[in-house]
Structure formats: structure tokens, C-alpha cells
Amino acid sequence: MSNQQEDAVLGKELSMPRRLAAFAAILMVYFFYCYNFMVDIFVRPTLVNEFGFTLQQASSIFAVMSLGTIPGTIVAGMCCSRFGKKRTLIAIAVLYALMTYLPLLSPDNYSLWRVARFITGFCLGGVFGTSIPLVAELFPQKYRGKLAAVCTSTFSVAMIFAGQLYGLLGDENWQLLVWSAIIPPLFGALLVYFLVPDDASYMKKLREEAAQENTKISYLEMYKGKYLWIGIAVIVLSGTNFVAYSGFSNNATTYLTTVLGMSAATAGTIFSIQGVGQLIGYNFWGFLSDRYGRKIPIIGMVAVSALIFVYSQLGIEDINTFYLVSFVLGMSFGFSGAWGAYYTELFPNKFRSLSAGISFNGGRLISTVGLPLVAGVSATAWGMQGIFTVVMFVALAGAALWFFLPETLSRDKPDSQPNKQIKTAN
Incomplete structure (x- = not known):
């Protein structure tokens, strides 16, 4: 073999x-x-x-x-x-x-x-x-x-x-x-x-x-011991991703057209460039996660926060800069590309069929509550700038949470023992 x-x-x-x-x-x-x-x-x-x-x-x-x-x-x-x-x-x-x-x-x-x-x-x-x-x-x-x-x-x-x-x-x-x-x-x-x-x-x-071992392959068994906090943490991490991405993306074109006064065609092009960058970013961060570790894409999550700040400071005369920032922002948003692999490795092998789906889609519950709250900021004195500020901090909070989660990539240990690293990390 x-x-x-x-x-x-x-x-x-x-x-x-x-x-x-x-x-x-x-x-x-x-x-x-x-x-x-x-x-x-x-x-x-x-x-x-x-x-x-x-x-x-x-x-x-x-x-x-x-x-x-x-x-x-x-x-x-x-x-x-x-x-x-x-x-x-x-x-x-x-x-x-x-x-x-x-x-x-x-x-x-x-x-x-x-x-x-x-x-x-x-x-x-x-x-x-x-x-x-x-x-x-x-x-x-x-x-x-x-x-x-x-x-x-x-x-x-x-x-x-x-x-x-x-x-x-x-x-x-x-x-x-x-x-x-x-x-x-x-x-x-x-x-x-x-x-x-x-x-x-x-x-x-x-x-x-x-x-x-007198256990069952079930969600209750999966979330026992140290895996309870890991399980809660990854659901919250996924939630911060959904809130940061949708909170920004759902309001980006509105900001460009209503606040800055751009044409719909220009705003649409800027947003499309973000999509192209994101397509590349998913695979870029996936490649790096296989080579350097599952937590390397934290860099992308931090970059999202910084780039949203830059985005919010640009004016209507900065069209070319908007194109560049939108592309790099899209690439940075690709930080979640390897989460499928990461979420399967955070838990023992017997729970692999349970862990990835609930860890990722569980974040939708958080975004269901969080996104309306973020949207409500636009009705305050902070306006659209307030929305961007909130999602910046949400992305930073997600990156901080991710930092404290275990690394799972093993370069010299077989896959049959993926949790030895988790044990030492905790």
C-alpha cells in the first residue's frame, strides 16, 4: 500500500x-x-x-x-x-x-x-x-x-x-x-x-x-468532556463566519449605490470581483491548510476585518482601489474553505458522520438571530458604517475563538490517531 x-x-x-x-x-x-x-x-x-x-x-x-x-x-x-x-x-x-x-x-x-x-x-x-x-x-x-x-x-x-x-x-x-x-x-x-x-x-x-465501550454514536456522546466546548466553539465560529460574510455582502452594493452614489453597474462589478476572489480564496486557503495547518486561514479571517475597514474608508473616486480591495477581500473570505476537513478531524473518527454537518450548519442558527440585529444597526445614527464596524468585530472575534481551538493536521502520525494532537492542545 x-x-x-x-x-x-x-x-x-x-x-x-x-x-x-x-x-x-x-x-x-x-x-x-x-x-x-x-x-x-x-x-x-x-x-x-x-x-x-x-x-x-x-x-x-x-x-x-x-x-x-x-x-x-x-x-x-x-x-x-x-x-x-x-x-x-x-x-x-x-x-x-x-x-x-x-x-x-x-x-x-x-x-x-x-x-x-x-x-x-x-x-x-x-x-x-x-x-x-x-x-x-x-x-x-x-x-x-x-x-x-x-x-x-x-x-x-x-x-x-x-x-x-x-x-x-x-x-x-x-x-x-x-x-x-x-x-x-x-x-x-x-x-x-x-x-x-x-x-x-x-x-x-x-x-x-x-x-x-458502552457508548453510542450519537450527538450526546460526541459532546462529552472536552468535546463539549470544542463543539460549541465551532458552531459559534461558523456563526461568526455567516454573520460577517452575509452582514457585509448583503449590504455592500446598497452602501456603494445609496451612500457613495455609484451606478448599479459599477457596484455590481465591484461585488462580482469579490465573488471571483472568493472562488480563488477557498482553494488558496485549502491548499495552505494541507501544507501548514488547519489554523493558518485565521490570517484570512483577520484580513477580512482589516479589509472591511479599508473598504469603508474609500470614496467614489477610488473605483480602481475598490476593485483591488474587493478582490482581496473575497480571497480572504475564502478562509472557511477547509473547514469541512477541519471539522471532521476535531472529533474522534467514530463521530465523523455527525461532526461536520452540525458544526457548520449549526452556525446558521446564530446568523438567524445575528443578521437581523446587524441589519438593524443601519437604522441608527451609525448607519451603514455601523454595520461594517459590527461585522469587522464579529470577524475578529471569530478569529480569536479559532486561535484557541486545537490544530488537527498531523504530518507524521496516521489518521487513525488524529486526536492525540487535540489532547495535547488542551
Whole structure:
């Protein structure tokens, strides 16, 4: 067995090209998980203009989808530990494709849209916590940060792809656009079935080992002892990421147009450049995390705070500087690219199917409360500058919290003992 494969868990006999084919299958399901969030772009104008939905109704349809991701994360983790991650991922892909199709049966039915999108969100909530640990078990540790970053960066690619496709087909082809979110994940599920090694027997072995220790593979067991504070800390860390990113990004174009007086075209270009930088940044920080450690991207989180300050000090005459700052800011926001790998390594191997999803998506609960509070700052005397100040400090607080979490990258120890470093770090 090669050194490249010795700390992988699944399919140890597989060659690296064969592993990459399995990764490509998982990545296809992951990409269209990201892409499914763009269905809002495709159908909202038609729901309002053709079917007579109010803007509030149209917004509520997609709000319940986000709400569904939290319980979906928890249930998917339980299914992974019981049935295996491969089988769970296949079921998730099929279900979110079918639920995306369901409203097409009666597209003017508001209740049907709400139910379908809630269940879709429930399914989507399980994708991150299922696919990333599966990738982590397919590959040695030195590749995991890069591969997790590739998965994370597909959200940016999905945004670009969705925007281009929508521009090409337009509102009149809205059903065809929805079908573009239905068929590919079904094909991806088929590829996962044939190309990804089954981990059901491995999960059974972990359950048996846990039973011998009088424990279970459950969230309650995962959060015992020192892992309770680690678990709470990473959820809060994810929350600071969501609040800082959305708090800035949701208000950036408004700031540029209403406060500085830029044209929508110029503001849109500046914001798009941030997206390009973020796409590169996810992979940049993922590469560094595999080489120098999972906590190296803290630099990017600190840089986010500093660059938002610089951004808020620029004027309408500083267009070229805005382009540069926006690009570097986007790269810095990519600091979370390797979190999928990091979150699977912070906990013992037997909890891998539970830890990544709840650690990442649990932060959405914090952002659900935090983002309205941040938005409310704009109504005070501080205005938009106040929003930027708040998210600057949120990013700094997240970086400080991350600093005190353990490092998990091991350059000379096999993956079977990832928690020895955590023990010494605490």
C-alpha cells in the first residue's frame, strides 16, 4: 500500500485516479446542492408576475427552505451513522431532486411550494455533513483541506453558472431552468452508487466498537468532556463566519449605490470581483491548510476585518482601489474553505458522520438571530458604517475563538490517531 493511501479509511485498494473518480461523483451531488439554492432566482419573478404571488409570499417560500436545513443536518448525521454516508448521500440527492420537481405539478399552489421547499431544505441540510466526511475517509489527510475547499468553492461556481443560464434562457423558460436543478443530481446519485465505496460495514464496525465501550454514536456522546466546548466553539465560529460574510455582502452594493452614489453597474462589478476572489480564496486557503495547518486561514479571517475597514474608508473616486480591495477581500473570505476537513478531524473518527454537518450548519442558527440585529444597526445614527464596524468585530472575534481551538493536521502520525494532537492542545 502506498504512503499516499495509508491513512485513508475507505477503498484502500483503490488507485488515486479511481479515488478521484469517486470524488467527482460526490462533487456532482455537492455542486447541485449549491445550485439548488439558486432556484429562487429562476422562479421568483414568475411566481410574482405570472401566478400572482405577493413578494412576501415568494420570499416566505424560500425562507422555509433555509429553516429546513437545521433539522435536516441532524437527521442526516443520524442516518449516516446508522446506514452509512454513501447510502445517505444517494437518498438525499434523489429526495432533493424529487422535491424540487414537486411544485411543477401545480406551480400556482402556494402551500405546495412551501411544503416542497421546506423538505428540499431538509434534504440539502444533510449534504455538507454527509459528503465532506465521505471525502475525508476516501483520501489521506494531506489532501483533505484542498478537496474540502474544492467542494466549498462550488457555491461560487454555482452562482456564476446560474446567473449565466438565467441570462441565456430568461423567465419564459423558468420550468426548464428548474429542470436543470432536478436531472443532474439524479445522475450524480447514480455515479455515487457505482463509483464510491460503501462505508456501511465501516460504520457498523464503529458502532460495535462504541458498544464495547458502552457508548453510542450519537450527538450526546460526541459532546462529552472536552468535546463539549470544542463543539460549541465551532458552531459559534461558523456563526461568526455567516454573520460577517452575509452582514457585509448583503449590504455592500446598497452602501456603494445609496451612500457613495455609484451606478448599479459599477457596484455590481465591484461585488462580482469579490465573488471571483472568493472562488480563488477557498482553494488558496485549502491548499495552505494541507501544507501548514488547519489554523493558518485565521490570517484570512483577520484580513477580512482589516479589509472591511479599508473598504469603508474609500470614496467614489477610488473605483480602481475598490476593485483591488474587493478582490482581496473575497480571497480572504475564502478562509472557511477547509473547514469541512477541519471539522471532521476535531472529533474522534467514530463521530465523523455527525461532526461536520452540525458544526457548520449549526452556525446558521446564530446568523438567524445575528443578521437581523446587524441589519438593524443601519437604522441608527451609525448607519451603514455601523454595520461594517459590527461585522469587522464579529470577524475578529471569530478569529480569536479559532486561535484557541486545537490544530488537527498531523504530518507524521496516521489518521487513525488524529486526536492525540487535540489532547495535547488542551
